Amino acid sequence: MSDREEKTGKNDNGKKNKGGKRNKIVAIEMIILVLLIMAAVAIFIQRDKSVKEAAKIHNQKAKKTEQTPQAAQKENEIEEETEDTEEETDDRDASVPDRSNFAVQPGVSVGTTEQSDEKIVYLTLDDGPSDNTQAVLDILDKYNAKATFFVTGEMPEYKDMIKAAYDKGHTIGMHTYSHDYAKVYASVDAYFQDLDQIGQMVQEEIGYVPCFIRFPGGSSNTVSKKYTAGIMSTLVQEVQNRGYQYYDWNGSSGDGSVRTTEELVAQATSFDSNNIILLCHDSHGKQTTVEALPQIIEHYQSLGYTFKALDRDSFVAHHGVNN
16 A cells, blocks of 8 residues: 555544544533423423412412401301300309219218208209209299209100209209109119119219119108018118118198199298208199299298208208108
8 A cells, every 4th residue: 555545544534533523522412402401491390380389379368368348257256156155165164063072972971860050942853854944944043043953764855954954053863764653663673773774864964973862752652562562661771871862851842733833832831941852843744833933932032041952961851761
């Protein structure tokens, strides 16, 4: 090969090498450019999304700020109602004394058979709650009088009245669930089964089973002889052994039978003991009792008596047992 040909070959190879390097550089530059463009597009998309989100939040705030006067008023009313409800709940809880010690406690005695020197009427209302109970509560509120309700389960649709009475400071006692003489006096076990049933209902309303009870017909009833001879003699001891106390009465309105309002008032106001446990009823059909109650309360208050609810230290009236 001649020198000329050799030089020409070298020049051609040099040109080829330079061309290849240039092509690689261009390719790299193109790749970098594409990556930069893609990054820019991604940044733009994200920025646009953020702008739209910010605009959405701004619009929501603007709508809330520009709500109608009616909507604003409604919102304020809801807040006020919530505050009022909380205040009422607090007031009610604060005004109701803690009476959890009224719960039945086996082995703990209740009450005294000695009357106090204070002039007190322990108004007791049997056989409710019923459609008359609310009217009785309203009257008691009017005269700032307290009472004791010996309740049954005869009208369970009114069981919420038990808590209503309790929340007003009245005492809740138990008068058996069924108030069915044949059922409750069938046996000692039958009596306590029925008592436990009313105890469960009362506990659901006030949170505990109270120690205050009244026998259907009182402890001196003779109708129980028809079902179980000697049952009352057993029950008066057994209830106290189990932590209950039974309450009879030393005054009665006579509303266990049909009487006029005037007759009820006349009989109910004829007692003068220092401590009077007065028997009345707030059961269904006792409208005359509701009508007589204001006059009965006014009479005793005018003589200096205070109407109180039974508690663990109150006077206890016991009749002579006849069975």
